[in-house]
Amino acid sequence: MRPAGAKVTQQAEARRGIRAIPRRALLTYRTRHVLWAFAFLAPAFVLFFFIVVYPLGWALALSLQDWSFFGAKRFIGLGNYVRLWNDPLFWKSLGISFKWTIGVVPAILMISLPLALFLNAGWLRLKSLYRTGYFVPVVTNIVAVAFVWRWMFDPDFGVINWFLGVLGLPKPGWLADPAWALYAMMVVGVWKQIGQAMVLFLAGLQTIPQEFVDAAKIDGASPWKLFWKITLPLLNPTLLFVVVILVINAFRVFTIPYVMSAGGLQARTPGGPLDSTRVFVLHIYDIGFRQFQLGYASANAFVLMALIIVVTLIQIKLIQRPFEY
């Protein structure tokens, strides 16, 4: 039974020419809301499924098979994983990737953080110019850059050895010498990524409230203490993000060692000389696309993925410091 008041209201609305909206009880507002959300997300989900989930699943299945491309696939279970455990090249390339990570990531942090502090200083003029200058390597084509660096590291005609000669220092063989090649490439890896880390640190620094800095200064904190007690703790989320990104990049490095060891007309094996720059992704590439052992290459790729996940989780555990003033 409808209340009398409601009838009056309906009549009043009818007089004003407003039609009553029929109520649909099929879907609640919340359900419709969720459905719309999924509708908008659907293109991204579909794309993600086809370009990430499906290939990942396919690669996982491939890692359990022996497929040399030229013959039929054969299911071998964990055979590829057992094989890599006994493969000295697997361990060697893994070691080189760790060496790269341990060398490149701290170097970038040690250069980019002071650089960001410097470029964030209130007294500095022409900030935009400096920031752009340091960011240029990030947006430069890595293949072209790697070629240029290769020429700079040329033992006979390279500008680096020319400077060393001027200073009376010994001239290493750089990329032609197994003892030096990786270090030469690491220099390029550091140079390429400083700008990216610097920009992230700058963004982090600009989120630190000025009140904290001012309060510390009034309390007589020295610049060093200000950095350790205020800046660094409040920069922790950025630091964590930068470290995680850099470590992932380090484990995934490919272009620099590939181009610098084998690009152009060198007629050399990628990762050379004598596998001294065979980083892990190059190892996977070599197995997959040079030796055509796609099943074994997939197994190596999954090990890399697992490794990156584990290392990232360890970093989060070690570096993350929930901090509040």
Add this chain to the structure above:
Amino acid sequence: MRWTRVLAVVVASVVAITVVSLGSVMVGAQPKVTIVHWQHFHEGRATALKALIPAFQGETGIAVVTDLPPYEQYFDKLLAALAAGTGPDVFQVPMEMAEQLINGGYLAPVPESVATTAEIEGRYLRWTTARFKRGGKYYGLPTDVQHLVLYINNDLAREAGLDPTKPPKTWDELIAQARKATKRDAQGNIIQAGLDTRYKWAVYTALLYQFIEGPVIDAVAKRATYDSPQGIAAWKVVEQLLRGPNAVDSPRFMPGQRKFELKRAVFYINHPVARSVIARIGPDIKYTIATVPAIKGKRPIAPGHHWAYVVNARSKNQEAAWRWVKYLASERAVRTWMRVAGDLPSITELLPAEPDPVVRESVKLVRPVDYVGVCDPIRNDLFDAIALTTRPVEDLVREAVQKENTCVQQALR
């Protein structure tokens, strides 16, 4: 009303297009066939290929689209495409991949309508087709036929007190002359190589196929034989060339650069096709071509290598693709390959057309290489290891042979 008009226009357009299309089919207009052709980039051969396409298209109406990736990326791209079923109609493969590709079912045989077995066997040098024959059928026609020769920079040789008209006949002579021609700075660093060893494959292949009398790769036993005493002797020559204070070249001297073409090396072992590169990079270099040195007291041997044009078994235009391949291996095309790229002829009758007498005569000395699969990097690394480490050659060779055996077994399984 408005929508009705739009709908009417759309329907009318669809009907008109359908009628025109059907009409063109009925009057006999055929869709144009397009062949996709891949081969790795090489300065001289790319120019020759560009010259051949218009004539073929004009004669047959078959369009040819080419893709010439750099050598370093060629196999990555080709094999990934073949695995994905999106490979080109026609592509170029080296002789050592013949077994893998035929066994894998990736290649289509030459149809009798394009070339009969008798025609192929009567026309081409036997060794340039042998590895692409299976079950009485041919799966490829030869291209990029090469053997190894020795290049000598006349001016640099004379400067070193050598006579380029009297090239080294034996490996001992080559080592002695190359040592004489090697220049060093005050610190002992090489500033002019006696022998350009950038093309490692050429150096060790020239040695292995002279020193080892039997197969270098035993396809029946599926193993490499260069750890035999003869093989070790061959690698010991590499040691003489690259190790110690008397080395005639070094991996750290102009790494990755063409030392001979840049007038920084006196001797160079390469294929006749290198003539086109020298003409482009060092057009003013006056050079002599000689037969590769021999072992003292033995007849010289010029290891021979070739590639082949093949047709993808999944190609929808196999007939047209084979017509294109046949054209590329035809007498007219081979003359273009010879003239523009500096290739050796694959057709027996064209041998007299080779202008250089040494290149021409060296064909009689050819021993085709028997490498299997893509195992060159193993030997290249062995070459580097001899140059860059002090480990005994025997140990390095033994390790390399183990790797090569695995590689060969993988290729021939």
